[in-house]
Amino acid sequence: MLVVRELSKQFGGVKAVDDLSFDVKSGTIHSIIGPNGAGKTTLVNMITGIYKVTSGEIYLKKEGEIYQKDDIEEIIHGKRENITNIPMNKLVHKGVCRTFQHLEICKDMSALENIMLGFHRFLNKNFILSCINSKKIREDEQKYEYEAMKYLKMFSLEDIVYKKADSLPYGVLKKLEIIRALATKPRLILFDEPVAGLNPKETAEISKIIKELANEGITIILVEHDMKMVMQISDKITVVNFGKKLAEGTPLEIANDENVINAYLGKRHGKA
Ligand SMILES: Nc1ncnc2c1ncn2[C@@H]1O[C@H](COP(=O)(O)OP(=O)(O)OP(=O)(O)O)[C@@H](O)[C@H]1O
Ligand SMILES: [Mg+2]
Known part of the structure; x- marks a missing residue:
């Protein structure tokens, strides 16, 4: 590899x-x-x-x-x-993706939002296209949100989906970083x-x-x-x-x- x-x-x-x-x-x-x-x-x-x-x-x-x-x-x-x-x-x-020795988590975002950052590469970032095809964009976002929830379950973190990262313990943040990396496929x-x-x-x-x-x-x-x-x-x-x-x-x-x-x-x- x-x-x-x-x-x-x-x-x-x-x-x-x-x-x-x-x-x-x-x-x-x-x-x-x-x-x-x-x-x-x-x-x-x-x-x-x-x-x-x-x-x-x-x-x-x-x-x-x-x-x-x-x-x-x-x-x-x-x-x-x-x-x-x-x-x-x-x-x-x-x-190729990574996690960091010193956490790189967005503290003022929720657990789910942090994971969604990982899916970013699959979401359509073209502004004009997103205006024309906003239905498709919403569908994509829903699809990735669903996937993010699957990862959260896999790591037994379904209870903290909407919690702000700065309120979460260190161990949970380490897991969130791993999930965000996995979201990049x-x-x-x-x-x-x-x-x-x-x-x-x-x-x-x-x-x-x-x-x-x-x-x-x-x-x-x-x-x-x-x-x-x-x-x-x-x-x-x-x-x-x-x-x-x-x-x-x-x-x-x-x-x-x-x-x-x-x-x-x-x-x-x-x-x-
Ligand atoms: N940005 C930097 N500027 C200057 N020196 C640096 C920088 N990053 C690392 N170093 C130096 O390079 C050497 C290797 O550091 P590095 O962080 O890669 O070690 P490490 O093996 O990851 O250690 P640890 O197990 O403590 O994490 C050290 O002497 C460190 O001080
Ligand atoms: Mg090191």
Whole structure:
């Protein structure tokens, strides 16, 4: 789904991401882990076009293309699209979306309105057309409102549909952000610490939902410090330290990797 090649980001004297390359296979959960300040959010910000890259390239599988391999050969043969420095508002139309480490929820909007923002890409935004065909627009809005309600039920949030976001607890807002991302009908979702600050029950719920999304064929990039969750649900893990790749492998391989234990896992006891 995604090929990242020799990606770097420099902030003044700090190389936040340093020559990082990895491949993310379609329909898998690929976790990115590493100590605080390792460059994980910076990486997500580059993939989602929020930060411009200092150097390197990011390639996305073209919609509908079928691949034998997730590797560089297909880039050479032009089967993948170079999405380096494409802004988030354009990437969403290519099926890429994300959630944020620090919540990005519109506090003065209701839960439902926040989710409807996710459907925005499907609603007709042409003013003239919407005047001529206002019935169709209303129908579309009703359809997406119905879908939003389905998601709210899926997350057991049907009681808070019309509540203003600023009156809702943190755990609920984290879920709302995930629903808003799902509403964009993504092929690839990047989660930046989706369970940070959540209790074990909420963590288990989100974990289950992420697993289900992958089972439905959505590709997941998961940045998370909760090692129990990462080890349980990941297909592959890339460990980053000081912006560089420290190790890569299955959860079992990573849990037993000397370098990873010394740099990261050894100091952690389950949740951050
Ligand atoms: N906008 C910015 N301007 C300057 N420096 C930045 C900026 N964003 C990140 N950095 C620096 O880049 C490095 C990597 O930060 P980043 O937020 O990517 O780490 P992280 O792995 O996500 O950490 P955490 O686990 O704490 O979320 C840090 O040294 C940070 O101070
Ligand atoms: Mg971060």
